Amino acid sequence: MSKRTIVTMPGDGIGKVVLDETLRVLDAVGFEAEYVHADIGWKFWCNEGNPLPQRTLELLEEHKIALFGAITSKPKSEAAKELDPALADKGYVYYSPIVGLRQHFKLDLCIRPCRTLKGNPLNFIRRGKGGVIEEPEVDVVVFRQNTEGLYGGVEWTDPPKQVYDALMTHPKFAKNFGWSPKDEVAISTRIFTKKYSERICRAAFDYAEKFGYKKVTLCEKPNVIRETSGMMLAICREMEKEYDGIQFNFTNIDAQMMWLTKNPETYGILIAGNMFGDIVSDGFAGLIGGLGFACSANIGEEVAIFEPTHGSAPKYENLNPSIVNPIAMVMSACMMLDHINEAEKAAKIRKAVAKVVEDGKIQAYDMMKLRGCQEVLDQGAASTSEMTDAIIASL
Numbered sequence: 001m002s003k004r005t006i007v008t009m010p011g012d013g014i015g016k017v018v019l020d021e022t023l024r025v026l027d028a029v030g031f032e033a034e035y036v037h038a039d040i041g042w043k044f045w046c047n048e049g050n051p052l053p054q055r056t057l058e059l060l061e062e063h064k065i066a067l068f069g070a071i072t073s074k075p076k077s078e079a080a081k082e083l084d085p086a087l088a089d090k091g092y093v094y095y096s097p098i099v100g101l102r103q104h105f106k107l108d109l110c111i112r113p114c115r116t117l118k119g120n121p122l123n124f125i126r127r128g129k130g131g132v133i134e135e136p137e138v139d140v141v142v143f144r145q146n147t148e149g150l151y152g153g154v155e156w157t158d159p160p161k162q163v164y165d166a167l168m169t170h171p172k173f174a175k176n177f178g179w180s181p182k183d184e185v186a187i188s189t190r191i192f193t194k195k196y197s198e199r200i201c202r203a204a205f206d207y208a209e210k211f212g213y214k215k216v217t218l219c220e221k222p223n224v225i226r227e228t229s230g231m232m233l234a235i236c237r238e239m240e241k242e243y244d245g246i247q248f249n250f251t252n253i254d255a256q257m258m259w260l261t262k263n264p265e266t267y268g269i270l271i272a273g274n275m276f277g278d279i280v281s282d283g284f285a286g287l288i289g290g291l292g293f294a295c296s297a298n299i300g301e302e303v304a305i306f307e308p309t310h311g312s313a314p315k316y317e318n319l320n321p322s323i324v325n326p327i328a329m330v331m332s333a334c335m336m337l338d339h340i341n342e343a344e345k346a347a348k349i350r351k352a353v354a355k356v357v358e359d360g361k362i363q364a365y366d367m368m369k370l371r372g373c374q375e376v377l378d379q380g381a382a383s384t385s386e387m388t389d390a391i392i393a394s395l
């Protein structure tokens with residue numbers, strides 16, 4: 001069989017560290033691939049005026065599957081200051097390359113599993129009856145619509161006249177906002193399409209069926225955001241009929257954030273639009289260990305990119321040896337393996353990670369609840385590569 005080609009986009013800061021470590025784990029499990037490096041991130045913004053160069057888009061176009069570390073983003077004004085002076089005033093504007101990737105390739109399905117690993121000292125605990133400490137087992141997979149809604153980028157301050165005039169035809173706009181000077185009105189739209197709402201709901205129900213989850217929950221706010229949340233709810237209600245033995249519920253995002261610390265074990269598959277999905281997936285990730293553990297997939301009709309939820313953690317960028325936890329990136333690579341029909345290898349790696357965490361002998365600084373700095377290594381924390389070594393040994 002010919003080797004697969006995987007595009008690797010290490011990006012900035014700790015993205016580079018965790019991606020390299022993850023490739024060692026993939027090698028160790030016997031996954032044979034050709035890795036093609038692609039440029040992305042801050043350096044390319046500063047030197048070329050584009051954090052997501054065209055050549056990277058072409059590599060992704062060609063090879064379809066990618067592992068991504070993390071990038072550094074900075075506010076517009078700071079970005080402008082760091083741009084190569086030779087490129088200043090040429091009209092370059094910084095934008096987040098990962099948001100750019102999601103939109104360019106229509107990576108509309110974002111999947112974020114949040115599963116408790118036994119023995120992880122960062123697991124959520126609560127007080128049960130009689131003050132007993134309980135550690136509920138979380139097994140939630142969030143399906144977040146990744147390209148539309150509030151992050152769709154359709155927004156204005158001082159909207160163009162046509163937009164403003166159109167909005168003034170809506171009685172609620174005229175009454176509640178029409179009093180403000182036009183140039184003091186800021187608008188961010190929340191647009192959902194039926195096609196992409198159906199795709200995220202379908203992906204969630206199919207996943208529930210395939211992996212035996214009994215519950216699918218839509219987490220939106222249909223009683224208030226009637227059109228967009230309402231459309232998703234209507235889609236789910238229709239779709240539910242096609243899946244025997246799967247129970248469909250819906251929750252409101254605000255109440256869901258309260259309930260997730262009360263009874264996180266009662267949820268299985270969650271569906272949400274872009275922003276609510278972002279919020280609720282971070283909420284559940286916090287219950288299973290936070291950024292050192294939170295993995296994700298961005299899947300489109302052709303291209304799929306797998307990345308940890310965390311960013312580039314610039315504070316730790318220059319620590320040598322590195323102290324950050326590689327597990328989030330390793331688990332993201334497992335999602336890639338699942339996606340390309342290498343589920344057996346993914347299962348082996350997950351088992352190896354679970355064993356290391358349960359043994360508890362090797363722990364990254366976050367698991368020891370230490371403040372991140374070089375000294376954590378003297379306090380018994382494993383370095384990033386020691387943690388990777390332990391995973392490989394456990395394989």
Ligand code: NAI
Pocket residue numbers: 018069070071072073074098291292307308309310311312313314315323324325326328366372
């Ligand atoms: P961050 O996720 O980079 O780091 C926040 C904190 O979480 C760190 O200081 C560290 O304490 C902890 N942390 C993160 N990853 C960890 C790991 N693997 N192991 C152990 N602890 C870990 O978020 P922050 O500091 O808000 O952003 C830093 C930069 O990253 C910014 O420029 C931001 O724009 C960018 N960012 C990029 C993302 C991406 O590439 N997808 C996502 C989030 C932020």
Ligand code: MG
Pocket residue numbers: 278282
């Ligand atoms: Mg987020």
